[in-house]
Amino acid sequence: MISQRSVTSKKWKSMPRRGRGPCLCWRHERRKGGNVIARATWIIIDGSKHIATGCFAGENSKALECLARYITEKYSPVRRERLIETIDVADVLNVYYDDTRARQANQSKLDERILRLASWWGGKTLADVNGESCRAYAAWRGSNGGARRDLEDLRAAINHHEKEGYHRGRVRVVLPEKGLPRERWLTRSEATLLVWTCWRYRETQTVHVGSLKGTKVETDKRPLRHVARFILIGLYTGTRAGAIASASPFREPGKSFVDLDSGIFYRLAIGKRATTKRQTPVLLPSRLLAHLRRWSRLGISKRHFVEWNGKPVASVKTGFGSAVRLAKLDLTIGECHASHAAAYRSDVVDAARGANVGGGRISWDERKDASGNLWPSPSRSFAWGSERHWYARGTEEERFFGYSFG
Template identity: 45%
Template structure:
């Protein structure tokens, strides 16, 4: 009796050479599907990349059934997810992110039947994945995929997806001293060479990011993607009129509103200078750099080595650590030793909270502040209203004032 197939899976293969000594394949993770081996990490040894490639291989290989009126107990979750990725996800504002989240879902639920999903299964998934915002968002995507599959008539019913509780919103904001410390650390950070700092600056692009984030309250993705002139598929800064168009033209509007914002004069002067100042290149005399002739902000507001910055998280965390705005924990390593890990509650999104907090502390009109930040007046008042000088001012005056004598009419006979 033949052995049951294990299905597509990841296996590690050592380096292999042909009889003549030439390289057949480098060491790394491969997808084994029957007798076929497919490179999953490009010989980098990156397990995360290999897992994503495996999930992509499964989705591409699997062709979901679209018969109507099927019993959920006989339909795998992969069917619903595949249909959702094919029919619905491409119309999302960020289809790639939707696909990445559902790939994570497929690793757990791929072979599970839709009818087997219940509250315990959802709670187990959330627990393994940290019970945080990421797990909740992934389960929301699963719910959308199953409801879509049911709405299309492919199954007779869809199970209820139990979500973990919403995390408490973080409203951490920076003091002016903390903001100054971050800017100073980013501007002074240098590359180390053989244990000694060199004269190569490595975080000045982070300082530029922080200035834009602090004085506009814009989300990090919009800043990193902002061009210095009108560009197809990107937001941009109008240097003549000082307007930051945060959302790309013809991009579908989402609940994360991105209206245009007027740049403060001080920030506009910085951006104009970045667009007109050549990059400082140490090897310019040898003609080795591809960035020779480029400005600090040649094509985009925030650039590193002449290219736009896709994500600021890693460099930003290094700046926060250099500024000393965090703490260290000791965690157990796989070999049993203890290693020191830096922790902090300051993320790039903190600058948005900071901008909103500072606007309220300055007594800015609520309608004007909400339009500047790109949020509703209700959200601004609910989250940041207590920072406004007028917050409960009348009530605090009334509670300590002397009671007014009442005009009681005299008794008359």
């Protein structure tokens, strides 16, 4: 071990200390002749530079904002035409993020993808983007589907960088192959069992005092009924999970609006940009509309139709997973299966009624949803027997579930 004396001697030269980057420092007040000539203040120290912030005692948060602003301005990417061998991929992602985040439909998901891309591609240049590096990223990501979605953002970022005139060389992003379309959907019996399970389930608690200590007893709490309402809306309308979770009887920004007077479900959230997902308005079936009106009238649904303890839910994945487990169904079933199955079901009904679907007549050769997932054939559908005479046998709900939730 080298001693401190030997390190600082003429024979041995110490290694230079690594800079820690910009940081905040509290500079005490300065006096001269008993008078204060400079107030105590926060300053930013960056190497040999001292940058005043204008923030004094009690303005810690303001000083942190000044530091963040300084770092952002210092490390902002260069926006001029350069060779692809000199452009860092992280700079390309940064330009794309700054220019397009505000118009993204799901900004939090974009944040996650950009962070993953920057953590792997940071330090590499655009010249390093090729088939081999893209395949290496997919292996690091561990999921072809997830890697494909991430690399689509990388491709969009590179294309945006080129369109802005910041590079001229050609860069090609190689995407992993698309996964196989989903061929699994809820059958009629599975849908019935799932709704019944959610509706009937009671919370079980363990007694901790008294003679029954250690005994598990059922309570009057029904923790899965909001999942039952979620499934009913999904099965009747074929709507995606996010739109169901935000469905509200009130027209407010960020929410899907259910017009209880006209019976129309405006699935695209107010103020949100339309995407490739099918979120067009849908006419609500009479039985579902009756439920929605009753839930709103009785206060079961206050601000949203799917609520947990009076508050809206962002997702029902946890509750849906519990319902699948309690119903002893295939554990690979997810929230989306209800909407995929119902998308087919609603189109079967509309076709039987002679209505238009998505602006045109549906044909049995177009049995795929917006994600490319296959729909079952009419003969194997969980829908009612002959779609041509579905209206002749009782209410829709009774024909589908075998009983009414009225």
